[in-house]
Amino acid sequence: MTDSKSIPTTLIPGDGIGPEITESVVEILDAVNAPFAWERHIAGMAAVDAVNNPLPKDTIDSIRKTGLALKGPLTTPVGGGFKSINVTLRQEFGLYANLRPTRTIIPGGRYEDINLVIVRENLEGYYAAMENTIPADGDPKGIALSGGYVSRKECNRIVRFAFDYAVKNNRKKVTLVHKANIIKQMCGMFLEEGRKVAEEYKGRVAVDERIVDACSMQLVTNPWQFDVIVTTNLFGDILSDQAAGLVGGLGLAPGANISDKAAVFEAVHGSAPDIAGKGIANPLALLLAAVMMLRHVGRQDLADRIDSAISSVITSGEVRTGDMGGKASTKDLTAALKQKLV
Ligand code: NAD
Numbered sequence: 001m002t003d004s005k006s007i008p009t010t011l012i013p014g015d016g017i018g019p020e021i022t023e024s025v026v027e028i029l030d031a032v033n034a035p036f037a038w039e040r041h042i043a044g045m046a047a048v049d050a051v052n053n054p055l056p057k058d059t060i061d062s063i064r065k066t067g068l069a070l071k072g073p074l075t076t077p078v079g080g081g082f083k084s085i086n087v088t089l090r091q092e093f094g095l096y097a098n099l100r101p102t103r104t105i106i107p108g109g110r111y112e113d114i115n116l117v118i119v120r121e122n123l124e125g126y127y128a129a130m131e132n133t134i135p136a137d138g139d140p141k142g143i144a145l146s147g148g149y150v151s152r153k154e155c156n157r158i159v160r161f162a163f164d165y166a167v168k169n170n171r172k173k174v175t176l177v178h179k180a181n182i183i184k185q186m187c188g189m190f191l192e193e194g195r196k197v198a199e200e201y202k203g204r205v206a207v208d209e210r211i212v213d214a215c216s217m218q219l220v221t222n223p224w225q226f227d228v229i230v231t232t233n234l235f236g237d238i239l240s241d242q243a244a245g246l247v248g249g250l251g252l253a254p255g256a257n258i259s260d261k262a263a264v265f266e267a268v269h270g271s272a273p274d275i276a277g278k279g280i281a282n283p284l285a286l287l288l289a290a291v292m293m294l295r296h297v298g299r300q301d302l303a304d305r306i307d308s309a310i311s312s313v314i315t316s317g318e319v320r321t322g323d324m325g326g327k328a329s330t331k332d333l334t335a336a337l338k339q340k341l342v
Contacts, residue, residue, distance in 0.1 A: 014072025016271025017281035024283035044074030120236020162230035254288035
């Protein structure tokens with residue numbers, strides 16, 4: 001295997017703290033000689049300011065070509081008729097699978113040894129935004145309606161993604177999370193397809209099922225029972241933030257949006273305008289996203305090296321940014337991580 005920068009990869013530094021944490025992550029990736037050949041592009045407010053378009057064609061074309069992107073947080077422009085950048089990316093590249101690993105990194109908290117993954121369907125469900133209002137009680141908009149849909153094909157595909165992920169990553173169990181007792185059609189179809197797919201993996205990956213409200217409670221009372229959770233869009237959105245809360249919040253939460261056309265890796269948090277430019281942002285969520293990207297391209301060796309540097313720095317407790325209860329700057333943390341790379 002060559003160590004040259006052989007994998008063209010789109011890099012979007014993003015807005016707010018985006019450029020600061022991206023610089024840190026690129027420095028650490030360079031330190032392990034990661035194989036990404038960066039194509040730098042703009043999106044978000046940086047792109048609105050430059051070309052009056054939050055997601056310029058050049059940026060989309062680059063992702064179409066590379067099929068791989070590391071994306072810093074983007075500020076969603078308010079007003080001006082701009083469509084959500086994340087939604088546009090998901091639709092453009094059919095990014096149907098949202099992958100959110102949750103792992104204890106900071107020791108000594110309430111939830112030690114958590115290591116679970118939530119797979120969320122990203123395109124359908126209630127986020128299809130089929131909304132409307134109708135008159136009632138003398139008010140022309142007295143009733144608000146919101147509908148959603150799932151397709152059999154997509155239910156099958158997302159559950160299959162979760163089982164394949166389990167096989168590839170040596171995970172033992174997939175939990176199908178639903179509300180089929182009440183939402184009988186939509187969640188019923190998800191569960192029916194989920195059970196069908198689970199049959200095909202019998203003997204290799206175990207399956208169980210949870211109703212979403214019970215799952216939410218159990219994530220708090222006994223999260224260790226979960227390995228891979230797969231669920232529909234809305235439930236996955238809520239449960240994955242809940243899971244992030246167990247292990248130190250969004251500052252430590254990475255995510256990936258995946259299809260057969262592209263894979264976009266990102267920190268789950270936003271552009272943090274309140275601390276932008278101060279040099280105190282925590283780069284770990286974006287770094288963990290980069291670690292996922294290394295695993296995605298088959299460089300487990302480099303991913304493991306960065307993972308152990310993170311564990312070692314955070315466990316020693318000496319160098320932590322403000323959100324982790326410390327006083328270190330982004331640069332201090334970057335330097336400490338580089339020093340621990342073996
Ligand atoms: P946010 O995640 O940016 O910030 C919430 C709080 O967490 C702030 O106090 C912030 O300082 C802190 N924080 C976030 N990331 C941090 C980090 N790496 N290190 C230290 N502290 C950190 O959420 P918000 O304020 O609601 O959103 C700000 C902007 O980001 C909005 O325009 C929003 O639309 C956008 N956003 C983008 C994404 C994305 O691009 N994936 C995700 C969420 C929000």
